[in-house]
Every structure is written in structure tokens, then in C-alpha cells.
Amino acid sequence: MRWIWIDKFLEFRSGDFARAVKNLTLAEEHLHDHYPGFPVMPASLIIEGMAQTGGILVGEAKNFEEKVVLAKIPKAEFYGVACAGDQLIYDVKVLDLRAEGAVVACKAFVNGLETLLADVEIVFAHLDNSRANQLFGPKNFVFTRQLLGILDLAKAQQASLAEPAKPN
Template sequence: MRWIWIDKFVEFRSGEFARAVKNLTLAEEHLHDHFPGYPVMPASLIIEGLAQTGGILVGEAGGFAEKVVLAKISRAEFHGVACAGDQLLYEVSVKGIRPDGAIVDAKAFLNGELLADAEIVFAHLDNTRANQIFGPKNFVFTQQLLGVLDLARAQEKSREADASAEPGEAGNGQPVGKQP
């Protein structure tokens, strides 16, 4: 089973930038154990959410032709904690993409304040090499995680359609405020 640490993308610019949201709830079992009586999101899972956001951003830039794996956390700083009931906003910017991998700048915000700041390095593995090491299952870009990206794309198309509608019309071409 693979855990997904992104609830939805709220902005996605291919190969450049992604913004994603993670809502923390007591329905998540890890919060009951970390720490009992004071449910705090583990820092490692905040990093994983940032890495998933960045991994999708990097993988999508290459058309998901190769597997993208977390290679290294070059730097990570935490400035507080997130608890059940909080909403994290992940912002990831691509610093560079090369044939062998990518580097992203990743930040997590809580109530508009910087909670975590990291630099994450990803490696690209061609499918032949990746299959030798990990087997044929694509553990990085699971259907569930890619579904989060598909939802963001659909929302973006809807926003673009609404923005391109004539003034006084809804995104469906129907006059606003008039019933057929």
C-alpha cells in the first residue's frame, strides 16, 4: 500500500511550479501515535508530501517516461509543528531538470507562515534500470497519486473556460442570470 500525502493540487505549471494542499485530520492513524495526546504531523511525512508534489512536477515535465525517485534531501529546516485540524500548503519550484535527475525547492506553509523549507534531489531511472532494481510496478506514479494531478488539470480547464467566456455569460456559454 502507498500513502498519499497530497489531498489536491491548487496550482500546477508544467515543469515549473506546483502548489498542493494536505488537510490533517484525526482520521489519519499516524496522528494518534505521534504524539499521544498531542497529534502532530511527523516531519518525515511533511517531507514526503513535498517530495510527492515535486516528484509529480518533475515526472510530468518528462511525460512520465522515466521513474522519478527521491535521491536526497539536501537541506530541510522546520520552523514549527502542524497538528490535526491544520491545512498544509506545499509549494514546489523546479530549480533544474537534467537527464539524470532534478532539484526542487520545496516549502510547506501553515496559516501563511513558513513551516518547512527543503531542497529535494530526484533521480531519473530509465525503465530498464528501474525494472532491474524495483520491478515493473510503477510505485512512484500510482494511479491514485496521478488522479490528484488529473483533478487539478480538470479544475484548471474549468477556470480557463470560465475566464474565456464572454462578459455576462457563464462558462457554458449561457447568459448569466437568465433562465432558458
């Protein structure tokens, strides 16, 4: 299992805003356990998807030089559920970004932008680089190739859309 809880970026404005999409399918094992016969996306994984969207947004603002970790969720309000077959859209806006960390406001919508599913606020901290290097080494364990691949994919898709289609 890969710990990636967003499928694609739909929009990315550096240091400001990101919109990502997450499709829910019955191929995902956890939906069969949560709950048997009623496959609902766990709220914790929706928050994780928002945190990945926000974490990449915050990390990119500093060229992924900081180790950005989820520090606190001061607010998480859910107004409904999302089931297998639904599509989630995560909107994440940077409220504040400074040397020590960042705070983002997130909204989750289900099946379009009309139905608000969740309203969440996330505080990220930048790990102290000298201490983090002692504990984890110089490698940026937060922004793995796998996670950053989502951003690369979005860039590649954007580039391919910008190019005129070539006949086969």
C-alpha cells in the same frame, strides 16, 4: 491506508512550479500516535508530501516516462509544528532538471502563506531505464494511477470551474 500525502494541487506550471494542499484531520490514524494527546504532523510525512508534489512536477515534465525517485534531502529545516485541523500548503519550485534527475526547492506553509513551517531541498534521480526494467519490470511503479489521480482531479476541477454553471 493510501500513501497519498497531498490532497489537491492548487497550481501546476509544467516543469517549473507546483502548489499543493494537505489538510490535517483527526481521522488520520498516525496523528493519534504522534503524539497521544498532542496530534502533530510528523516532519517526515510533510517531506513526503513535498516529495510527492515535486515528484509529480518533475515526472510530468518528461511525460511520466522516467522513474523519478527521491535520492537525497540535502536540507530540511523546520520552524514549527502543524496540528490536527491545520492546513499545509506545499510550494515546490524546480531548480534544475536534467537527464539524470532534478532538484527542487520546497516550502511548507501552515494556514495560509504567511507562516513558513519548513524549508526543504530535494534531489530526485531518474532511474536508469534499462536497469530499472530488469529490477522492476517496464511498469512505472513510481507514478501509480492512485498518485497521478491527484493531478487528474486538479485538471477536472479546473475544467469544471471554467465551464459556466448549469441550473439543476
